[in-house]
Amino acid sequence: MNSIVSRAKELLENKSVQVIVGFEAGPTGKARPAFVTYPSKTDILIFDERCVQNLAVYLTKKEVKQFGKIGIVATLPIMRSIMMLISEQQVFAENIEILGVSTEGKYLDIADIQVMQGYIEKCDLSNPSNDQETLAMLNKMSMQEKFDYWQNELSTCIKCYACRQACPMCYCTRCAVECNQPQWIPVQANTHGNMEWHILRAMHLAGRCISCGECGRACPVNIPCHLLTMQLADQAHKYFNVYAGTSEKMSSVLSTYEPNDKESFIL
Amino acid sequence: MARIGVFVCHCGENISATVDCGKVAETVGKLKHVAFSTDYKYMCSDPGQTLIKDAIKEHKLTGIVVSACSPRMHEPTFRKAAAEAGLNPFLCEMANLREHCSWVHEKNEMTTDKAIDLVRILIEKVKINSALQPIRVPVTKTALVVGGGIAGIQSALDIANTGHKVILVERSPSIGGHMSQLSETFPTLDCSQCILTPRMVEVAQHPNITLYTYAEVESLDGFIGNFTVKIRKKAKSIYEKDCTGCGLCTTKCPQKKIPNEFEEGLGFRPAIYVPFPQAVPNKPVIDREHCTYYLKGKCKVCEIVCPTKAIRFDQPDEVIEVKIGAIVIATGFDIKRSNFFPEYGFGKYKDVIDGLQFERLASASGPTSGAILRPSDGQVPKNIVFVACAGSRDPAKGIAYCSKICCMYTAKHAMLYKHKVHEGKAHVFYMDIRSAGKNYDEFVRRAIEEDYVNYIRGRVSTIYERDGKLIVKGVDTLLGAQPVEIVADMVVLATAGVANPGAEELAQKLHVSYDSHKFFAEAHPKLKPVETNTAGIFLAGACQNPKDIPDSVSQASGAAVKVAALFSQSELTREPLVAYVNRTSPPMYSTCVGCFLCQSVCPYQAIEHEDFKTRDGKIIKTVAKINEGLCQGCGTCVALCRSKSIDLHGYSNNQVYTEVVALLNDY
Numbered sequence: 001m002n003s004i005v006s007r008a009k010e011l012l013e014n015k016s017v018q019v020i021v022g023f024e025a026g027p028t029g030k031a032r033p034a035f036v037t038y039p040s041k042t043d044i045l046i047f048d049e050r051c052v053q054n055l056a057v058y059l060t061k062k063e064v065k066q067f068g069k070i071g072i073v074a075t076l077p078i079m080r081s082i083m084m085l086i087s088e089q090q091v092f093a094e095n096i097e098i099l100g101v102s103t104e105g106k107y108l109d110i111a112d113i114q115v116m117q118g119y120i121e122k123c124d125l126s127n128p129s130n131d132q133e134t135l136a137m138l139n140k141m142s143m144q145e146k147f148d149y150w151q152n153e154l155s156t157c158i159k160c161y162a163c164r165q166a167c168p169m170c171y172c173t174r175c176a177v178e179c180n181q182p183q184w185i186p187v188q189a190n191t192h193g194n195m196e197w198h199i200l201r202a203m204h205l206a207g208r209c210i211s212c213g214e215c216g217r218a219c220p221v222n223i224p225c226h227l228l229t230m231q232l233a234d235q236a237h238k239y240f241n242v243y244a245g246t247s248e249k250m251s252s253v254l255s256t257y258e259p260n261d262k263e264s265f266i267l
Numbered sequence: 268m269a270r271i272g273v274f275v276c277h278c279g280e281n282i283s284a285t286v287d288c289g290k291v292a293e294t295v296g297k298l299k300h301v302a303f304s305t306d307y308k309y310m311c312s313d314p315g316q317t318l319i320k321d322a323i324k325e326h327k328l329t330g331i332v333v334s335a336c337s338p339r340m341h342e343p344t345f346r347k348a349a350a351e352a353g354l355n356p357f358l359c360e361m362a363n364l365r366e367h368c369s370w371v372h373e374k375n376e377m378t379t380d381k382a383i384d385l386v387r388i389l390i391e392k393v394k395i396n397s398a399l400q401p402i403r404v405p406v407t408k409t410a411l412v413v414g415g416g417i418a419g420i421q422s423a424l425d426i427a428n429t430g431h432k433v434i435l436v437e438r439s440p441s442i443g444g445h446m447s448q449l450s451e452t453f454p455t456l457d458c459s460q461c462i463l464t465p466r467m468v469e470v471a472q473h474p475n476i477t478l479y480t481y482a483e484v485e486s487l488d489g490f491i492g493n494f495t496v497k498i499r500k501k502a503k504s505i506y507e508k509d510c511t512g513c514g515l516c517t518t519k520c521p522q523k524k525i526p527n528e529f530e531e532g533l534g535f536r537p538a539i540y541v542p543f544p545q546a547v548p549n550k551p552v553i554d555r556e557h558c559t560y561y562l563k564g565k566c567k568v569c570e571i572v573c574p575t576k577a578i579r580f581d582q583p584d585e586v587i588e589v590k591i592g593a594i595v596i597a598t599g600f601d602i603k604r605s606n607f608f609p610e611y612g613f614g615k616y617k618d619v620i621d622g623l624q625f626e627r628l629a630s631a632s633g634p635t636s637g638a639i640l641r642p643s644d645g646q647v648p649k650n651i652v653f654v655a656c657a658g659s660r661d662p663a664k665g666i667a668y669c670s671k672i673c674c675m676y677t678a679k680h681a682m683l684y685k686h687k688v689h690e691g692k693a694h695v696f697y698m699d700i701r702s703a704g705k706n707y708d709e710f711v712r713r714a715i716e717e718d719y720v721n722y723i724r725g726r727v728s729t730i731y732e733r734d735g736k737l738i739v740k741g742v743d744t745l746l747g748a749q750p751v752e753i754v755a756d757m758v759v760l761a762t763a764g765v766a767n768p769g770a771e772e773l774a775q776k777l778h779v780s781y782d783s784h785k786f787f788a789e790a791h792p793k794l795k796p797v798e799t800n801t802a803g804i805f806l807a808g809a810c811q812n813p814k815d816i817p818d819s820v821s822q823a824s825g826a827a828v829k830v831a832a833l834f835s836q837s838e839l840t841r842e843p844l845v846a847y848v849n850r851t852s853p854p855m856y857s858t859c860v861g862c863f864l865c866q867s868v869c870p871y872q873a874i875e876h877e878d879f880k881t882r883d884g885k886i887i888k889t890v891a892k893i894n895e896g897l898c899q900g901c902g903t904c905v906a907l908c909r910s911k912s913i914d915l916h917g918y919s920n921n922q923v924y925t926e927v928v929a930l931l932n933d934y
């Protein structure tokens with residue numbers, strides 16, 4: 001991706017940004033995040049099918065923010081995350097530059113947030129097709145079967161909170177699970193407490209999940225926890241006709257009320 | 268160490284008939300940290316309260332649980348008793364053994380067990396309660412009255428006469444409202460203008476009243492005692508200080524055929540106009556929608572003739588911001604027009620008119636100088652039909668309610684007609700005659716017995732025109748639903764009273780509730796008919812539901828007293844049961860991350876931004892802050908905040924958690 005490299009070089013050279021967040025090839029051949037601060041180092045930047053991580057998670061980290069203005073290599077899920085972070089006042093549009101990558105893997109020239117919004121609006125925002133299939137299968141199950149499925153999956157959770165760390169929308173400096181007055185969620189990993197944690201995480205992301213699937217990829221014990229938040233993303237679209245991360249002014253579905261909101265799910 | 272006292276009330280037999288109060292007191296008396304426990308017939312009685320106060324002192328109690336009725340009833344009583352005994356009132360909790368237990372269960376052991384549980388959880392809660400101090404907020408002693416009909420006028424005058432400043436905002440060019448359009452008023456038949464205009468003048472002259480006509484509320488922020496309102500003063504296109512009100516411009520304006528709103532379309536007015544001769548203020552405005560200059564770019568005749576050069580074509584709207592402490596909403600009502608009725612010709616027949624049009628015809632200052640004449644040909648109608656309940660009490664038309672004023676003004680109209688057209692015949696179709704009120708039924712009887720108005724009980728199904736006459740078809744239900752057909756010269760529809768256009772928008776701007784008909788909603792239908800759900804905002808007149816002048820005026824005075832009572836204090840105290848966003852030491856300052864999702868969820872706009880800055884003013888972090896004056900303690904933000912940075916005084920996460928755990932634990 002020469003255009004990413006040249007654009008990154010240009011941005012760093014004319015001091016439009018102080019750091020570029022992108023991908024580089026790691027020693028084992030996997031892609032890993034790169035933080036480039038010198039124009040001369042931009043050659044390490046790559047983009048190919050290995051580059052799936054949601055880099056937006058770094059935008060709220062103080063170690064990255066301290067550099068100043070950030071340029072970020074952004075695929076569709078990353079763009080949607082940036083939108084969410086702007087709408088939730090965690091990132092300010094004037095502090096970032098977007099080095100866009102289209103869903104086909106092509107470099108996209110994105111001048112500002114409005115252009116980015118225009119691009120997002122043109123894309124298919126539903127969940128990835130393989131996840132849609134699994135969700136369809138799960139949704140066919142009875143209540144009991146579903147419960148058993150998740151109880152079984154979540155019993156192996158070791159509460160490492162990798163899912164939380166990988167998610168750009170989990171930017172709280174103190175997570176609810178770290179709150180011990182009172183201790184709503186138990187510290188130790190046990191099936192019951194694990195379920196409480198995952199329900200809490202899913203609810204905190206209801207209507208905010210942008211379907212990148214990063215949490216599921218991050219899980220060291222392969223729990224498909226991304227399906228929980230993706231299911232809620234589906235529901236948010238079904239009931240309120242919104243996809244998260246499509247506008248910088250959007251307020252969370254769960255925190256707003258419109259007179260024509262459907263209420264069919266309220267008993 | 269905690270020393271808790273428990274006081275179990277029998278509420279006469281209300282609780283003790285199903286709950287074994289003695290057993291409750293005895294069981295919880297054995298729990299850890301319970302220093303005193305007893306039961307008594309009426310805790311709220313004087314001896315009951317004395318028992319509590321004595322126990323607090325004697326046993327050095329650090330918290331009490333009064334196990335009685337709903338805290339909605341007696342929480343203030345017991346909190347006050349606790350305070351009198353030297354215990355912080357927020358260290359007193361109430362377990363509701365009546366509504367939550369004895370009234371909803373049968374007498375058996377489980378009921379008593381449940382009562383014990385209800386007391387137990389509050390014992391655990393009160394142990395970790397903290398002493399809270401009431402919140403004090405200052406009061407801006409200026410009132411805003413929105414709407415200058417009789418209700419707004421009365422409220423403004425009453426408040427102003429208590430010595431407080433009032434800002435009266437009226438949307439149209441003059442105050443007066445619908446009352447200024449009426450001819451005579453029931454039940455005394457005195458001239459409406461004659462009794463109204465002195466009040467209008469008083470408003471204009473009152474040193475405590477600032478009047479803004481042709482103005483509307485743009486937005487409202489703040490809370491009881493501390494509102495900030497933005498008022499849009501629409502451009503009148505004249506410089507009022509120079510205008511002498513001579514009226515020359517209004518006679519020279521070339522636009523002469525604009526339907527006159529004040530005359531309900533029965534007359535015309537120019538583009539620069541004063542709505543009616545007694546208008547307050549008596550200075551014209553230019554209706555820019557119809558003015559030739561604004562439409563075509565030339566004319567300016569008024570500017571040429573104005574002897575004081577008061578015309579200002581380039582005047583902009585002006586938005587002013589004022590601080591106020593209380594608001595009275597008095598924006599009145601409107602009526603359905605005849606075009607609402609397909610069965611009566613959709614307003615197509617000129618001689619089918621509505622009640623306000625009849626008022627204008629009967630008014631000495633109206634388009635016919637008080638003569639009852641048909642709008643179509645100016646003839647005196649010999650046969651006139653009044654249709655009561657046109658639209659009202661008709662669920663099929665979406666108006667299920669009774670408009671309340673129509674029975675009375677229909678009787679008035681029939682009488683006025685008979686007094687003016689002695690040989691004429693007046694018929695009234697009615698569903699029921701609703702004439703409750705002082706001298707009201709006597710008034711209707713007079714119409715029937717002394718003025719020989721023909722009252723027919725039944726509905727009118729259709730009206731159509733034949734040979735210049737109106738054929739009114741209905742039934743007489745008192746004669747066994749016999750069909751009736753009247754060949755009339757004129758028909759007056761007593762159309763339903765409805766909410767004013769723009770009422771919904773105003774309600775949203777002022778953050779007050781309204782009902783499904785867009786009338787403003789009172790806080791309680793019986794005990795708080797003048798209050799809205801928003802503290803510091805009151806209602807007066809027909810904006811709440813159609814009502815007559817005496818009712819509007821009484822409510823207006825009621826609202827004024829509420830405002831005066833509020834203004835009699837220099838500070839307001841509020842229950843401190845409000846939310847707060849936590850604060851920690853720098854560099855974190857708070858666990859709040861400033862997502863402000865709480866801000867969008869708060870129904871009371873109580874959440875603000877707070878910046879933490881370095882010494883040279885650079886913002887380090889922006890976090891949420893609760894405005895204690897506005898917060899109603901609903902807890903919605905607490906539930907929403909993902910980082911659990913918000914908590915509620917008196918109902919903290921910890922307190923609620925403790926209650927739940929207490930319930931799960933054995934005792």
Ligand SMILES: Cc1cc2nc3c(=O)[nH]c(=O)nc-3n(C[C@H](O)[C@H](O)[C@H](O)COP(=O)(O)OP(=O)(O)OC[C@H]3O[C@@H](n4cnc5c(N)ncnc54)[C@H](O)[C@@H]3O)c2cc1C
Binds near residue numbers: 438622
């Ligand atoms: C045909 C008819 C005959 C009647 N006859 C009688 C009678 O004989 N006796 C009797 O007791 N009652 C009678 N009434 C009832 C009487 O008209 C009302 O009781 C009275 O007008 C109510 O006064 P109000 O001030 O509440 O409302 P209104 O008179 O409606 O005044 C409301 C005022 O608020 C202003 N306003 C509205 N919206 C806004 C806004 N958003 N911002 C600023 N200003 C605003 C309006 O311009 C108006 O000036 C009659 C009613 C009708 C329809």
Ligand code: SF4
Binds near residue numbers: 858859864910911
């Ligand atoms: S929801 Fe919580 S974290 Fe977000 S702004 Fe409000 S208090 Fe702060």
Ligand code: SF4
Binds near residue numbers: 899900
């Ligand atoms: S408790 Fe309710 S009223 Fe108070 S700030 Fe939170 S949401 Fe607003």
